[in-house]
Amino acid sequence: MAVYLDHNATTPLDPRVLDAMLPYLTGPYGNASSLHRFGRAARDAVERAREQVARLVGCPSGAVTWTSGGTEANNLALKGVAAVGGPGRVLYGATEHPAVLEAAEALRGQGRAVESVRVDAQGCVDWTAFETQLAAGPVLLVALMHANNETGVIQDIPRAATMVQAAGAWLHVDAVQSAGKIAVDFAALGADLMSLSGHKLYGPKGIGALVHRSAVDLAPLHHGGPQERGLRGGTENVAAIVGFGAAADLAREELDARAAHTRALRDRLEAALGALPGVRIFGAGVERLPNTLQFALAGFEGEALLMQLDRKGYGVSSGSACASGKGEPSHVLLGMGIAREVAAGAIRVSLGQGNREADIDGFVAALRSLAMVTTPA
Amino acid sequence: MIYLDHAATTPVDPRVRDAMLRWLDDADGFGNPASDHALGRRARAAVEAARAQVAALLGAQADEIVWTSGATESNNLAIKGALEFRAAPGAHVISSRIEHKSVVDTLRHLEAAGLRVSWLGPDAGGRITAEQVLSALRPETAIVSLMWVNNETGVINPVVELAPRLRERGVLFHVDAVQAAGKLPIDLAAVPIDLLSVSAHKCYGPKGIGALFVRKRPRARLAPQLHGGGHEQGMRSGTLATHQIAGMGAAFALAAQRLEDDARHGVALRERLWERLRVLPRIHRNGDAAHAAPHLLNVSFEGIEGESLRALLPGLALSSGSACSSATREPSYVLRALGRDDELAGASLRFSPGRATTPAQIDAAAAQVVEVVQALRALSPRWDA
Numbered sequence: 063m064a065v066y067l068d069h070n071a072t073t074p075l076d077p078r079v080l081d082a083m084l085p086y087l088t089g090p091y092g093n094a095s096s097l098h099r100f101g102r103a104a105r106d107a108v109e110r111a112r113e114q115v116a117r118l119v120g121c122p123s124g125a126v127t128w129t130s131g132g133t134e135a136n137n138l139a140l141k142g143v144a145a146v147g148g149p150g151r152v153l154y155g156a157t158e159h160p161a162v163l164e165a166a167e168a169l170r171g172q173g174r175a176v177e178s179v180r181v182d183a184q185g186c187v188d189w190t191a192f193e194t195q196l197a198a199g200p201v202l203l204v205a206l207m208h209a210n211n212e213t214g215v216i217q218d219i220p221r222a223a224t225m226v227q228a229a230g231a232w233l234h235v236d237a238v239q240s241a242g243k244i245a246v247d248f249a250a251l252g253a254d255l256m257s258l259s260g261h262k263l264y265g266p267k268g269i270g271a272l273v274h275r276s277a278v279d280l281a282p283l284h285h286g287g288p289q290e291r292g293l294r295g296g297t298e299n300v301a302a303i304v305g306f307g308a309a310a311d312l313a314r315e316e317l318d319a320r321a322a323h324t325r326a327l328r329d330r331l332e333a334a335l336g337a338l339p340g341v342r343i344f345g346a347g348v349e350r351l352p353n354t355l356q357f358a359l360a361g362f363e364g365e366a367l368l369m370q371l372d373r374k375g376y377g378v379s380s381g382s383a384c385a386s387g388k389g390e391p392s393h394v395l396l397g398m399g400i401a402r403e404v405a406a407g408a409i410r411v412s413l414g415q416g417n418r419e420a421d422i423d424g425f426v427a428a429l430r431s432l433a434m435v436t437t438p439a
Numbered sequence: 440m441i442y443l444d445h446a447a448t449t450p451v452d453p454r455v456r457d458a459m460l461r462w463l464d465d466a467d468g469f470g471n472p473a474s475d476h477a478l479g480r481r482a483r484a485a486v487e488a489a490r491a492q493v494a495a496l497l498g499a500q501a502d503e504i505v506w507t508s509g510a511t512e513s514n515n516l517a518i519k520g521a522l523e524f525r526a527a528p529g530a531h532v533i534s535s536r537i538e539h540k541s542v543v544d545t546l547r548h549l550e551a552a553g554l555r556v557s558w559l560g561p562d563a564g565g566r567i568t569a570e571q572v573l574s575a576l577r578p579e580t581a582i583v584s585l586m587w588v589n590n591e592t593g594v595i596n597p598v599v600e601l602a603p604r605l606r607e608r609g610v611l612f613h614v615d616a617v618q619a620a621g622k623l624p625i626d627l628a629a630v631p632i633d634l635l636s637v638s639a640h641k642c643y644g645p646k647g648i649g650a651l652f653v654r655k656r657p658r659a660r661l662a663p664q665l666h667g668g669g670h671e672q673g674m675r676s677g678t679l680a681t682h683q684i685a686g687m688g689a690a691f692a693l694a695a696q697r698l699e700d701d702a703r704h705g706v707a708l709r710e711r712l713w714e715r716l717r718v719l720p721r722i723h724r725n726g727d728a729a730h731a732a733p734h735l736l737n738v739s740f741e742g743i744e745g746e747s748l749r750a751l752l753p754g755l756a757l758s759s760g761s762a763c764s765s766a767t768r769e770p771s772y773v774l775r776a777l778g779r780d781d782e783l784a785g786a787s788l789r790f791s792p793g794r795a796t797t798p799a800q801i802d803a804a805a806a807q808v809v810e811v812v813q814a815l816r817a818l819s820p821r822w823d824a
Contacts, residue, residue: 064467064477071479072471072678075463087451087459087645098756099440101447130508130647133667133677161667161676168666261678266463267471268508268647268680283664284515285548286541295541296511297448297640299647302680368475377476 064375065421069262070211070239070354070412071379075305076264082308083266086301104300111307118310119241119256121248121273127290128303131270132238132259136161136205138272138283138294139234139255143203144169145281150202150231151175153195155217156397157185162205162236163393178397179206184348185215185398187222201231208251209240212381212394212410213345214354216244223252232278238262238270242313243321243351254278260302264415265309269302324353324413327422331355331411334426338433342404344395353414356381356395358407359433367409367432374428379410441800443757445641445793446590446618446735451686452643452794458689459645461485462682472679473670482681489688496691497616497635498626499652505671506684509649510617511541512664513636514584516651516675517613518545520661521582521634522554530581535559535567535596536776537589539615543772546584555579564727565594565777569601582611587619591773591789592726593735595623599630606631611659617641617649621694622702622732627652633659639683643794644690648683651675701794705733708792708801712736715805719812725774725787736790739774742822743815745785751811755804758789 066074086107109123116123129135140162144152154166156178170176179195180188187206196204204226209216219235226233235253237246242263248256255274261267274280286295313320332355335341340360359367364380371378381392395405411425442450451459462468462485470478472486491501507513522530534546536558546556557575559567572583583605587598598614605612613634619625621642627635635652639645653659653674667676694701713736716722725737740748745759759771774784788808792801816822 066478068471068474068476068478071474072469074466074469077464080463083463087456088453098444098758099753100442100444100756130512131677131680133665134508136667137665159667160669161665164666164668164676168663259678261680266680266682267678268683284511284541285544286511286514286539287544295515295544296509297638297646299508299645299683301645302647302683365475372476375477377470377474377478379474379476 064377065424067376067378067411067413067417067421067425069414070410072261072267073264073414074416075266076309076312078312079265079305079308083301083305086304104298107300107304108298111303114307115258115271115310118314119237119246119248119258119273120250125248125273125275127272127274127293128298129270129272129294130268130299132159132236132257132262133161134283135257135259135270135272136236137165138280139257139274140165140169140203140205141283142280143232143234143255143278144174146279147202147232150200151177152203152205153177153179153201154205155179155187155207156181157210157394158205158207159211159236159238162207166205179204181397183399185210185213185345185394186348187217189221192222193225196225196229196231201229203232203234205234205236207236207239208246209244209351210345210394211239212392212408213356214351215345216240216349216351219251219253227252239351242317243353245317248273260306260309263309263313266302266305269299269306271306320415321352323415324417327413327417327419328352328355330419331422331426334422338430344398344400344408354410354412356408356410358404358409359429360407362407362433364407364409367407370432371428376425376428379412380408381410441755441804443755443790443792443796443804446789446791447758448640448646449643449793450795451645452690452693454693455644455686455689459682459686462685468681472681473668485681485685486679489684492688492692493637493650496620496625496695497637497652498628500655503652503655505651505653505674506679507649507651507675508647510615510636510638513638513649513651514539514541514615515545516661516664517634517636518542518582518584519549519664520674521611521613521659522549523662524660525581527579527581529553529555529579531555531557531577531579532582532584533557533559533572533575533580534584535561535586537561537565537567537773538584538586539590539617542584542586542615560776561594563778564730565589565592565725566727566730567596569597569604572601573604576608576610580610582613584613584615586615588616588622588732589726589773590618591771592737592777593618593732594726595730595732598632602631618732618735621691621698622705622734624698627654639687639690642690642694645683645686648680648687650687702733704794705792708796708798709733709736711798712790712792712801712805715802716808719809723779723783725777725779734791734793737774737787738790739779739783739787740812741783741786742819743786743812745787747815748786748788748811751815752807754807757791759785759787
C-alpha cells in the first residue's frame, strides 16, 4: 500500500461521512425539487447540510450556494460578479489556483480589464504595489486565495479586505485549501464571496459551495430551474451535499486536533529536509497551512523525482494536480520570483489524518537514496 | 407510497451503488484522477472505463464524452459553448417551447443579450416536426437545439430524421437526450447529431453527474464554460468525481443491457395505466401515443382543480410536470404549448413508472386516481356530468 502524501489534491472519504451519505445513495431517492414525500426528505437533508457548511465558516446558511466543486464556485464568483457588476477592473493574486486565474483571463477575453496582483518572494501580497494598484482606477472585484494549494502560504485576508473595501470593490476568497485545515471565518476574514470544496476536507468529490453576502449581485453560470434561488440550476446532488455537510461538521469539531497532527508531521519533515544538502523550502519564512510543505532539491527535476518516488510507493505532487502532466514549472513559484530551474524541481508534500511518523521517515529516506544515486539533471 | 416519478429521478441500482462504493470506501480508491501517482492513475483508469461505457450506450467514441455535473450543465455548455466559440454577432438559434428549463432559460438569457431565437411550438400531438425546423432555418442559423423526448409528455421528436438534413445545411445540432438515453436506442455513429446531453440520475445512476457528447468528426467546437486546469480536453475543468463517474458508467452499461426489456416493461405499464384511467370521461392523454417514449404518461382531467387532486393522492409519488417547475407551482408551459388552457394544464398528472414498478402498483395507483377524480367532480359546482 502506497503512502499517500498528496492531501491537497484530494483526501480520502472519512468513513463517518460515507455513513452519512449511504442512505441518500440508495434510500429516499427523491429529486429535491419534487413536492412529494421522497422529495421533501431530500430537501430537508440538503438544508441540514447547508447549515453544517455554514457553521464551519461562520456564515448564515442562506449565504451558501451548492456547486459541483471548487472550480465551479470560483468560476461562479468571478464570472457571476462580472456579468452584472458594472465596470471596473478584476484583480487576482499571482499565485491563485487555475480556476480563478483562468476564469479571470476568460473575462479579459470578453473585454474586461484584468490585472494580476504581485506577491513577494514568500508568496504574500506585495502590499505597497497592491495599494497603488487599487488606487489606479475603479476596481470591481479582487480575488485572493486564503491559503495557497502548492506552498500552503496563508494570505493576510483581513488586511486585504480593509483595502479592498476602501476601494469600493468586492473581495472573493478561494478558501478551498484552508477550510478544514485552519479556522475560516467568513465575516472575520472580511470576504464578500468565498469558495469551498468537499473533497479537500475528507468529503466527497463533485460538491463544493460558493458563499456570498446578499449585498453581492451575482448572475448564474448554469441557467435552468429554480434551484439554489435561481443561482444554480440543476438537480441537487443530494448524497454529495449530505456528505459535504457531514465532513464540514467533523472538520469543525476536529479542527485543532487535525492541525496539531499534521503540523507535528510537517515540522518533522521540515527538520529532516533541512539536513539534506541543496533543499529549498518555499514560503518558509511565513505562516503556512499546517499540513503543506513545498520544496525543491537543487539540480533535480520535479516530474522525474515524482515518478521515482511514486515507484517507491510515495504519492506526492509537483504542484497542483490540475496542472500536472503539463511539464510547465509552477506559476505559483514563478509568481514568487523563483527561478525557472528551481521551480522545475518543486515537490509538494501535503499531509493528512492518515499519515504517521513512519511515513515521513520513509519518505525522507527514499528521497535521500534517490538524491544519492541519481545524477542531478 | 407508490413511486411513479422516474422521469424526475430514479433510485440508484444496487449494482451501480456497488460500482460507486469501490471509489468511496476503498483505501486506494480516492485518488484525484488528475494526479500523476499510483492512486491518481487508478482513479483515471476508472474514469476512462466509465467513459467507454457511456459512449457505448450512445454509439459514440469514448473521447467524444465530456463529463459534467449533470444535464443542466451539459445543456448550458452545449449552447453557450458553441455560440461563444463561433462568436458570430447576430446569430440565430432554433429551439422549441417544450424544451427543458435548462435549455429555455439558457436561450432566454442569451436572447436578452442579443441572440435571436425562433421558438417553435408543438403540434396538437406535442411534437415538433422536421419541416417546422427546416422552414425556420436562416442563413445565420448557428444551432438547432431540440429535445429527443419531452420530459412531461414523453413525446419523441423527429431528431433522427432531422439530423442528416441539418448536417447537409451545415447547422450544428444539439439534442437534449436526458429522457431518451436508456429508453430508446441511440446510435450516434449513424445519426449525425453534433452535441447531445445526458444525465445519470434519470437512468438509475447517481445525481450530480452527466455528460455532453461532443462529436469529433466533423469536430464540434466549444468554448469552455468552466475554466481552470484544463480537464476534459480543455472543455470542462474541475476535479472529476470518480465515484459519480463510475456510477454513471455502470448505470449506462446496465441500461444498454436492459434497453429492450425496460422498454417493453414501460410500455406495458403505461398502457395498463391508461386503460384503467380512461374509464373516466373527459380526460385527455397529452402527447401523441404513436410517438411516445415508454416511460411516460401525462393525463389532464377536466372539471377538477390540480392542487386538490394532488393533495388527495398522498400515497402516490408523482408530479404535475417537470420537478424543476413544481416548486413554482405554475401550470406546465409544455402543456400550455400543446394547447391546453391554464386550468386543464393545471389539472394534469405525469406518471412515470420504472423498472421496479409492478402491474399491481399501477392498478392501485389507477384506482386511487379514479376515485379521487370522481369524488372531486361530484363536489364541483362546475362539473355537470
